[in-house]
Amino acid sequence: MNKRLKLLRKNLNLSQEAFAKKLGVTGAGISKIESGSRNLTSQMIVSICREFNVNEDWLKTGEGEMFTQLSKAEKVAAIVGKALRNDNQ
Numbered sequence: 001m002n003k004r005l006k007l008l009r010k011n012l013n014l015s016q017e018a019f020a021k022k023l024g025v026t027g028a029g030i031s032k033i034e035s036g037s038r039n040l041t042s043q044m045i046v047s048i049c050r051e052f053n054v055n056e057d058w059l060k061t062g063e064g065e066m067f068t069q070l071s072k073a074e075k076v077a078a079i080v081g082k083a084l085r086n087d088n089q
Contacts, residue, residue, distance in 0.1 A: 006034040023047050
């Protein structure tokens with residue numbers, strides 16, 4: 001999963017620090033996961049999938065598409081949720 005995490009981060013064009021900030025962790029923590037010296041926790045997997053709309057099967061196994069396909073209502077809800085979180089920061 002560490003290689004797929006790095007691939008995801010690069011695909012999103014985010015630095016380790018920027019990626020980590022969105023998840024509420026440190027850039028050093030992401031670096032350790034990407035290098036393989038630390039494993040992804042179940043909670044981190046859930047957070048990554050929720051925050052970046054990632055297909056959990058892809059992250060865990062490499063099967064399927066990197067991102068999940070959202071319905072129009074889900075897309076609107078995700079945009080509103082992110083906007084509300086940004087307002088509270």
